Amino acid sequence: xxxxxxxxxxxxxxxxxxxxxxxxxxxxxxxxxxxxxxxxxxxxxxxxxxxxxxxxxxxxxxxxxxxxxxxxxxxxxx
Amino acid sequence: xxxxxxxxxxxxxxxxxxxxxxxxxxxxxxxxxxxxxxxxxxxxxxxxxxxxxxxxxxxxxxxxxxxxxxxxxxxxxxxxxxxxxxxxxxxxxxxxxxxxxxxxxxxxxxxxxxxxxxxxxxxxxxxxxxxxxxxxxxxxxxxxxxxxxxxxxxxxxxxxxxxxxxxxxxxxxxxxxxxxxxxxxxxxxxxxxxxxxxxxxxxxxxxxxxxxxxxxxxxxxxxxxxxxxxxxxxxxxxxxxxxxxxxxxxxxxxxxxxxxxxxxxxxxxxxxxxxxxxxxxxxxxxxxxxxxxxxxxxxxxxxxxxxxxxxxxxxxxxxxxxxxxxxxxxxxxxxxxxxxxxxxxxxxxxxxxxxxxxxxxxxxxxxxxxxxxxxxxxxxxxxxxxxxxxxxxxxxxxxxxxxxxxxxxxxxx
Numbered sequence: 356x357x358x359x360x361x362x363x364x365x366x367x368x369x370x371x372x373x374x375x376x377x378x379x380x381x382x383x384x385x386x387x388x389x390x391x392x393x394x395x396x397x398x399x400x401x402x403x404x405x406x407x408x409x410x411x412x413x414x415x416x417x418x419x420x421x422x423x424x425x426x427x428x429x430x431x432x433x
Numbered sequence: 434x435x436x437x438x439x440x441x442x443x444x445x446x447x448x449x450x451x452x453x454x455x456x457x458x459x460x461x462x463x464x465x466x467x468x469x470x471x472x473x474x475x476x477x478x479x480x481x482x483x484x485x486x487x488x489x490x491x492x493x494x495x496x497x498x499x500x501x502x503x504x505x506x507x508x509x510x511x512x513x514x515x516x517x518x519x520x521x522x523x524x525x526x527x528x529x530x531x532x533x534x535x536x537x538x539x540x541x542x543x544x545x546x547x548x549x550x551x552x553x554x555x556x557x558x559x560x561x562x563x564x565x566x567x568x569x570x571x572x573x574x575x576x577x578x579x580x581x582x583x584x585x586x587x588x589x590x591x592x593x594x595x596x597x598x599x600x601x602x603x604x605x606x607x608x609x610x611x612x613x614x615x616x617x618x619x620x621x622x623x624x625x626x627x628x629x630x631x632x633x634x635x636x637x638x639x640x641x642x643x644x645x646x647x648x649x650x651x652x653x654x655x656x657x658x659x660x661x662x663x664x665x666x667x668x669x670x671x672x673x674x675x676x677x678x679x680x681x682x683x684x685x686x687x688x689x690x691x692x693x694x695x696x697x698x699x700x701x702x703x704x705x706x707x708x709x710x711x712x713x714x715x716x717x718x719x720x721x722x723x724x725x726x727x728x729x730x731x732x733x734x735x736x737x738x739x740x741x742x743x744x745x746x747x748x749x750x751x752x753x754x755x756x757x758x759x760x761x762x763x764x765x766x767x768x769x770x771x772x773x774x775x776x777x778x779x780x781x782x783x784x785x786x787x788x789x790x791x792x793x794x795x796x797x798x799x800x801x802x803x804x805x806x807x808x809x810x811x812x813x814x815x816x817x818x819x820x821x822x823x824x825x826x827x828x829x830x831x832x833x834x835x836x837x838x839x840x841x842x843x844x845x846x
Contacts (some may be wrong), residue, residue, distance in 0.1 A: 366747075370496065370499075371496060372494050372496030384647055393500075393563040393564060393567075394646075397499075397561040397562055397563055397564065400559075400560065400562065
């Protein structure tokens with residue numbers, strides 16, 4: 356569980372170039388972490404690559420916070 | 434002024450190495466060249482800028498580097514040097530709206546397109562990054578620089594192959610003359626030293642292939658042993674400013690752009706017109722625009738790419754245009770030291786002209802050991818830089834498609 360969260364956070368830190376401390380589970384990619392719409396598309400691609408899953412566009416649109424991403428990945432792995 | 438070249442990052446670094454007769458041409462090591470006929474290039478040296486090298490992290494955050502091709506990185510680095518060196522720092526939106534950017538490139542994000550194509554073929558469209566298009570687009574160099582500084586004036590990007598850098602400076606100056614802007618950040622950037630770039634120019638039989646074991650000897654304009662150009666990469670950016678505007682804010686004025694001439698060959702897609710008419714008319718038009726005569730020119734920075742055809746055609750055009758005065762000018766090709774920077778060549782070489790005026794030193798044509806017989810009568814500054822008072826300098830750029838541009842600079846009055 357925490358493994359998924361750590362990996363998600365690591366990707367967010369790398370891709371958005373933000374401080375690790377800012378990447379809380381409640382943090383919104385766009386509102387809190389300075390991402391734009393293209394950044395979020397790339398983030399979703401990075402999650403797909405890291406976890407070997409496919410995130411369809413309609414699901415991707417709903418992934419707006421770090422927690423959204425962790426939840427989706429854990430559910431799709433279950 | 435700002436420079437990123439195979440001789441280093443920074444105007445002073447590049448210039449000092451250039452006039453010391455050093456070469457930035459090396460054997461390519463950062464990608465596989467085993468099956469390529471040309472294995473040498475002018476590569477921007479990596480390293481901290483305190484040591485004259487280029488480090489991407491010093492100019493653009495790692496986050497943003499993924500969103501741009503290398504040619505944009507070079508453009509941002511050179512533009513940052515130029516803007517900071519110029520002291521331009523607009524305080525209001527009104528001022529920012531009067532500052533524009535015109536940075537072009539010959540090819541743009543070639544390597545980005547190459548890698549994107551491989552990803553598409555091997556992994557499918559879902560693996561194409563959303564930054565693929567903005568990373569490759571030529572005008573995104575201008576876009577990034579405008580975003581970085583908030584410059585809201587004209588935002589433009591010329592694409593005229595190897596004349597791009599010269600056209601950018603000439604066209605940007607005309608925007609200022611026409612009243613569209615007070616200040617223009619202008620120049621060219623290129624990063625085509627890649628497998629696809631070398632393969633493409635090799636296929637066109639444009640590159641030197643006979644000096645793979647002695648890279649620094651590969652670019653040898655006007656020399657009997659020349660066998661094609663050596664590709665280079667980097668960027669050259671200048672800040673152009675309306676004269677009274679610059680004077681009013683107490684800016685350091687390095688030079689005045691007094692002439693700009695253009696022409697088209699209407700002849701062949703890659704070869705220059707054999708009679709040199711295109712280059713001749715570009716130079717003549719620049720002289721007319723400057724309202725000066727040939728005998729006022731002290732130095733010509735030649736296009737001089739080290740190809741068997743082009744070098745002598747250009748020299749012939751200079752001899753015809755300059756007549757008796759051809760024996761009194763110095764004319765050199767700095768591509769002998771840095772290679773051919775394609776879309777960045779014209780703006781990098783314009784900066785060399787300005788430095789030649791500043792220091793009273795004309796940079797050398799390296800490797801010019803056995804000049805072709807037709808070279809007699811013109812001082813091509815072989816091997817070593819020489820002291821010469823340069824009051825007026827002319828820079829030539831000629832590109833594929835038969836597109837020619839000449840710029841004339843005079844020392845600041």
